[in-house]
Amino acid sequence: MSSSADVVEAPAAVHESSARSRMAEWLRHPAALWTAPALIYLVVRQVGLFVLQLVVEFQNKTTGKADTSVDNLKSWDGEWFLGIAQGGYDDVPQRLTDAAGRRSAETPLAFFPGYPALIRWVDGLPGVDVVGAAFAVSLISGLFCAYGLFVLGRAVRDGSVPTGLILVTLFAASPMAVVLSMTYSEATFCAFAAWALVGVVKKRWILAGVCTAAAGLVRPTAAALIAAVGLAALVAVIADRRDWRAWAGGAVAPLGLLGYLAWVASRTGDLSGWFGVQQRGWGSKFDGGAATWEFALGHLANPRSVLETGTVWLLALAIVLVFYAFQRRLEWPLIVYGIGVLVMDLGSNGLMNSKARLLLPAFTLLVPLALVLARRRLSTVLTVLGVATLFSAWFGAYSLAVWQYAI
Numbered sequence: 383m384s385s386s387a388d389v390v391e392a393p394a395a396v397h398e399s400s401a402r403s404r405m406a407e408w409l410r411h412p413a414a415l416w417t418a419p420a421l422i423y424l425v426v427r428q429v430g431l432f433v434l435q436l437v438v439e440f441q442n443k444t445t446g447k448a449d450t451s452v453d454n455l456k457s458w459d460g461e462w463f464l465g466i467a468q469g470g471y472d473d474v475p476q477r478l479t480d481a482a483g484r485r486s487a488e489t490p491l492a493f494f495p496g497y498p499a500l501i502r503w504v505d506g507l508p509g510v511d512v513v514g515a516a517f518a519v520s521l522i523s524g525l526f527c528a529y530g531l532f533v534l535g536r537a538v539r540d541g542s543v544p545t546g547l548i549l550v551t552l553f554a555a556s557p558m559a560v561v562l563s564m565t566y567s568e569a570t571f572c573a574f575a576a577w578a579l580v581g582v583v584k585k586r587w588i589l590a591g592v593c594t595a596a597a598g599l600v601r602p603t604a605a606a607l608i609a610a611v612g613l614a615a616l617v618a619v620i621a622d623r624r625d626w627r628a629w630a631g632g633a634v635a636p637l638g639l640l641g642y643l644a645w646v647a648s649r650t651g652d653l654s655g656w657f658g659v660q661q662r663g664w665g666s667k668f669d670g671g672a673a674t675w676e677f678a679l680g681h682l683a684n685p686r687s688v689l690e691t692g693t694v695w696l697l698a699l700a701i702v703l704v705f706y707a708f709q710r711r712l713e714w715p716l717i718v719y720g721i722g723v724l725v726m727d728l729g730s731n732g733l734m735n736s737k738a739r740l741l742l743p744a745f746t747l748l749v750p751l752a753l754v755l756a757r758r759r760l761s762t763v764l765t766v767l768g769v770a771t772l773f774s775a776w777f778g779a780y781s782l783a784v785w786q787y788a789i
Contacts, residue, residue, distance in 0.1 A: 415543065416529075419550045423528035426554035426771050427563055433775035434560065437783045454782040456513060458789060460565035462493050467501035468512050480663030481733065491646045492659045496599035496638075497567035516565035523569035524562045528554070530576030531745065535752055537583045538713055542756055548763065549745075549752040555770040556748075557696055558739045558789070560778025568742050571601040575719070575743055578607055578635075582614045582715045587631030590615070598638025602656075603743050606722025611635045614715040666732030673731030689785045692777065693738045700724050703747040710750040720746040735787045738777075 435451050442449060456464060465474035471490045479485045480492075497519065504515035528550045535546030553559070553572075562569045574597035581590030594611045598604035615632030618625055646656040660666040678694045685691045704724065707717050723744040727737055755763050781789050 418547055419528040419532040420525050422547060422550050423524060423554045426551060426774075427524065427559070429771055430560055430775040430778050431563055433772075434779040434782060437779040441783050449783070452513070455563060456516070456565040457782070459493070460516070462490065463498050463501065463565055463567065464512055464516055466490055466493055466495070467498040467505065467516065471495075481665060482663070484663070488650055488655075488659050489663050491649060491656065492663055494567065494600050494602070494642060496596065496601075497570045499599075500570065501565075513565070517563075520563060520565065520569045523573040524554075527569060527573035527576050530573060530580055533580050534576060534583065535749065537580060538716070538749055538753070539711065540753055544756040544763075545749075545752045548755050548767070549748060551767045552748045552752060552770065553745050555767065555774040556742055556745075557692070557774055557777045558742055558781065559774050560782060561739050561742060561789070567600050568739070571597055571603060572743055572745065574600065575604075575607050576745070578611055579716060579719060579746065581631070582611055583713055585618065587615055587618065587625075587627040588634075589631075591631030591634035594635035595638040598636065598640070599642055600638075601743070602639070603723055603726060603740070604639045606719050606726060606743075608636045608639060609722050610715045610719035613718060660732075664732050666730055668726075668729050669731045671729045674728050674734070674737070677734045687785070689738075689777075689781055690735065693735065696738050696741060697728065700727075700741055700744060700747060703750070706750050707747060710753060712746070712749055716746040716749060720744045733787075735785070736789055738781075739789050 431451065434454065438449055438451050438454060441447060462474070462478055465478055469475075472487075474490045476485065478489075480489050500519045500523075501512060501516045504510060504518050505512045507515075510518070531549045531553055532546035535541050535549040536543060538545070554562070562572075574593045578590045578593035578597060581587065581593060590611050594604065594607050597607050612632050612635055615628045615635070618628035619632065622628075643656050646659070647653050649655065650658065652658055657667065674697070677690075678697065681687075681690045681694050701724070704717070704721055707720060723741070724747075727740040727744075755766060
């Protein structure tokens, strides 16, 4: 004899199965399948922008300011990238300074050229200004990244279409994903990184090498990508010395980063020129994590702001995700890349408030979560992703419109 609970649960189970079946049938159509990553990315990011607009309007009413969402989305480093895109490294507006309020001929060299170069190319189109070009490059880069993550989610061990779509959602709903919609270089870097790692997982070494080299012209975080791609290519070469594609991919991978560092060295007359610019202008250097540890202990013992305390917990969560990636037997190059990004973030001092943003490229640490969620009930998946989207929207809006320091 059936209990009343069984009677209640049966329709729910039937509804769940029916919903999954309808979704699976919809995704069988190639047009729907390959439209889904873009739609998911755009919807999640639009929620973030909508919440940002609400917070900006509320702040304006309470403080008497007249800020706009666009003002916030092109603030801080975004102004530097726009200035470099407009005038090159030698003609950046003089009002822009380093973290200490200083400015010299070498200060703009702290910012890598890849993203400003793309802005300049788009800015050359009829009727497009530099700000619109910057937002366009970030948007298009984000879409390319979404498709790269979708393919990666399908290609990893035990991967699937749902895994890929969930991975796209988790990335677009990362705590500091608002930067993907800013005039910042994160979206462009993540796009190149995602496709480089697709190349590694699928053994397409030329794709991996070229995308890694391109990433090296966008952000210094490419060092983590070079380590992952280079080691994977080396293992492939050891397994088959005749694999010329692995040789070529591994050789090409570091050219972008090394090329820019060499150019800055020639401009400054110092082999460690870029690192010197970073340390003198932003107080940023690798200290093995001493400053981060002090920051974490200080804010856990005496919380002073939501953003800084939240940043500490996000760093702790990232460390936990590394161990979870090992437990889930994620492909080792993806773990190497994730650890590399995390070590560069935790191990450097400088602006502590930017650490949550600098975690964004460590998207491979989200893959095990996507694999687990892909096996859960649809209602559970939608609830988790919905909460993540709303939290990301609030955290990003607070960081830009309320928090008074750099992100």
